[in-house]
Amino acid sequence: MTISLYEASVGVFVPYLGNLSGLLDKAAAHPEARNIDPAVLLNMRLSATMYSLKQQVAEANRHAVVACAMLAGHAPHEFSDAEPDITELKSRISEAIDFLQDLPRAEIEAAADKEVAFTFKNGTQRKFTGKSLLLTFSVPQFFFHVTTAYDIMRHAGVDLAKKDFLGPPK
Numbered sequence: 713m714t715i716s717l718y719e720a721s722v723g724v725f726v727p728y729l730g731n732l733s734g735l736l737d738k739a740a741a742h743p744e745a746r747n748i749d750p751a752v753l754l755n756m757r758l759s760a761t762m763y764s765l766k767q768q769v770a771e772a773n774r775h776a777v778v779a780c781a782m783l784a785g786h787a788p789h790e791f792s793d794a795e796p797d798i799t800e801l802k803s804r805i806s807e808a809i810d811f812l813q814d815l816p817r818a819e820i821e822a823a824a825d826k827e828v829a830f831t832f833k834n835g836t837q838r839k840f841t842g843k844s845l846l847l848t849f850s851v852p853q854f855f856f857h858v859t860t861a862y863d864i865m866r867h868a869g870v871d872l873a874k875k876d877f878l879g880p881p882k
Contacts, residue, residue, distance in 0.1 A: 718820045721783060721846050722812045725776035725854060729812075731879040732772060732858050733805045735865055735872060739765075740798045742870045750797060756864050768861040769801045772854055773808045778830070779850035783823040783842050784815040 716723070743750040754766040763771060773791065781788035789811040791804050823842030830845060831837050840849060862877050 715843075716821065717783060717824055717842060717846060718817045720851070721776075721780050721820060722815065722817075724851065725780065726809050726812055727879055727882065728854070728858055729772070729776060729805050729809050731877060732769065732861060733802050734879070735862055735870075735876055736769070736798050736802050736805075738872055738876065739865050739868075739870045742865075742868065746869065753865075753868055753870075754797065754801075756868055758860065758864060758867065762860065763857075765861055765864045766796055766801060768857045768864065769805070770796075772857040772861065773804055775850050775854040775857065777808050777811055779846055779854075780812050780815055780820065782828045782830070782845065783826070784819040785823075785826075786815060786819075 739753060740750075743753055755764045757764045770791070774788075778788045789807060791807065792800070794800065796804065826842045827839060828842055828845050829837040829839045830849065838849075859877070862872065866872050
């Protein structure tokens with residue numbers, strides 16, 4: 713069986729980014745219902761050494777966008793540096809989805825053996841083939857950040873269930 717890099721990348725990232733946006737919809741009502749500042753929720757983290765909710769969402773976006781851009785040979789979409797609220801996070805997710813869906817399928821499909829280099833925030837690079845970037849790095853990173861965002865919201869008391877994370881069956 714061969715794997716479609718497009719389906720394993722865009723085909724996975726897009727629906728789960730949509731699910732993440734839906735989680736944020738539920739989270740948006742939480743601060744008002746609990747009479748807390750929304751920034752408290754956005755800045756929550758599971759541990760002092762982990763990223764906050766807003767950073768987890770940003771990293772999920774980043775891993776999806778950068779991986780697919782690298783596979784397609786395009787520059788990744790750049791997001792605003794403004795301090796995000798929930799509405800802005802949802803807007804960035806929408807931008808990411810639009811960017812991913814606009815990438816050429818054929819370019820992504822042809823990238824399995826293409827050498828790519830992921831640049832970390834500290835400037836160091838790690839080389840991959842397109843397939844190894846996607847399957848051993850970007851998809852696991854993406855799901856780590858989406859799951860951690862979900863966990864932060866659950867920990868904060870946002871009324872979520874596994875079905876909210878998974879979304880509708882496809």
